[in-house]
Amino acid sequence: MAFLYKAIDYEKLISYQYNASTFSLDRMEKLLAHMGNPHKNLSCVHITGTKGKGSTAIMMATIMEYAGLVTGLFTSPHLIDLKERIQINRQKIAETEFASIMDELQPYIRYLQETSPSASPTFFEILTALSMVYFQRKRTEMAVLEVGLGGRLDSTNVVVPLASIITNIGFDHTSILGNTLSSIAYEKAGIIKQGVPLVSGIEGAEALSVVEKTCREKNASLYLLGRDIWIEEVKHLVKDGIRGILCRIKTWRYTYDNIYLPLAGIHQARNCALVFGALEILRERGIIAVNDDTIRKALAALHCPARIEVIAENPCIILDFAHTADSMRFLKKALIENFTFRKLIIVLGFSQDKDMDTILKEIVMEADSIIVTRSKNPRAAAPGDLYQRIERISGKQPEIVNNVQDAVIMAKQMASHEDMICITGSSYVAGEARQALYIS
Missing domain, CATH: 3.90.190.20 (Mur ligase, C-terminal domain)
Known part of the structure; x- marks a missing residue:
């Protein structure tokens, strides 16, 4: 941990340049190549957005786990324990396994720190690489990866996912990502890959036009909330003393009824709708099979820390x-x-x-x-x-x-x-x- 915290941590810096040299995917690719390219065969769903990406990632991973898949989850930031960021089937990575992979990474990182400091990986890049090595070694069948910042230059953006999600786009990190919705959308749209379907909850025309243009260029199908996915009903509900919502969500394939989320806030129905969109993509391709009861059980068991x-x-x-x-x-x-x-x-x-x-x-x-x-x-x-x-x-x-x-x-x-x-x-x-x- 002491070694890890010596790396540059942009989560703690007040100002820095956001560009391809500061945030270098090449640096990330080299680190992963040193570890055998664990990301190359990683089946995953990749999620970005200004608001809701963490809750969406947790929902997605929980359904995958209940569907019987060994499911990895990489999120940020953590609340108390750094190991919260790297989980398989809702269990944090063990200290011994965290330390073991760090021991393997250290000689290469030390070499870079001594010979070419600008090429040495950051705190977040090391954690991202560690998670991908861990997921590979644990034979993870599906991983859900949440972007740390932006998308285009984020260290998670080395993967080619089965489906991508952009929750919504609003103003945040404007000094880094830009102070217009189109500039922020450009960074978020950086996760869109050639031929990989995208599900999105973007509402504003300015941001949506950027994402639509990128999807056309990448030949990536776009499924939009409000156009291809609809929230038909949402009710407030208290169940077993827990405040939540009951919703009915319709996709282009199916209607999901009596879906209970033990989360306060109607906005969580939007996140759930995007998850169902990504789920449809995986089902259509035969990657996952899951029935309604399993989905309901998974979502009823949700725990999203520090989300109301x-x-x-x-x-x-x-x-x-x-x-x-x-x-x-x-x-x-x-x-x-x-x-x-x-x-x-x-x-x-x-x-x-x-x-x-x-x-x-x-x-x-x-x-x-x-x-x-x-x-x-x-x-x-x-x-x-x-x-x-x-x-x-x-x-x-x-x-x-x-x-x-x-x-x-x-x-x-x-x-x-x-x-x-x-x-x-x-x-x-x-x-x-x-x-x-x-x-x-």
Whole structure:
């Protein structure tokens, strides 16, 4: 772990150049070639998007597992344990196996660090390679790979998947991916491969035109939510004490009825619809066979950590990592529609590169009390900056707490049994809050 964390970690850098030299797929290809090209024969589904790609990946992998396939899942970031990012059948990679593969990677990486530093792989590239080696050695029958950033230059983009998914496209990482929807779409569309079908939930015409053009150039069939896949019905439902949704989703092949997702928020039906689209592609090609009951059981067993996750009751404590304006809007809507509470206490912490004013406008007016904090990540925005933004936007004066654990303790002291505490803003805040809730 110490060796791994010495590699360049763009998840912790505040600013950097986003181009083909900084994010080099050639560097990734060489690292994988050194390990025997484990990605070349990896059956996989590749997922990107601005919002919802993590939930979509978890849904996809869970259905594959319930269908009887040995299923790998590579996601990012993690909440508490780095090994959360690499799983087979919902089991994290074991420390011994993680260390064993790292031992094999180290000599080659050390050589590059000493002889050609610019050619040495980054933190995320090493993790991606490690996951692919692990999946190959465990004879994974299907892998679900979530893009880390963008798509075109992401280290996962060395694979040729059986199907690709682009969940939606909105504004995030604008200083890196561009400040127009077309420029962001161009980066996301980079995962589209020659002849590989794409399923997408893109709504805006600007982003959609870029993706459609890429699909034509790559001769890749495009299946769109709202055109080829439809959400026919969504209802809020409480089942076994868990808030969720019941939905009916229709694809170009079939209608999936009575689908229960133990997840708060109607937006999760969109993610599920994209999963069903990718599932149809795999079924049409004879890659997977799965019946309705198995699909229902798989989705009913879903666990998506820190996606409007209820951590405690009385007071109700919600953990989430809404970090874009769209995701904060979905969170606000889900809180209003799914929960009853007297006062809403919000704990907020963001990364510096976010469009904080736009995000804050979505939530601060709903809050009765606000606590601003920061995670331990070097990219974390200063609580004083958040304070000034919130005061300017709403006139409200939040409490300033300089670490997440103390912010959680303060929120619990402020709350009565009828209140709600919502902790959100970044995955780093969510992870530290989860630890604090089990400590405090």
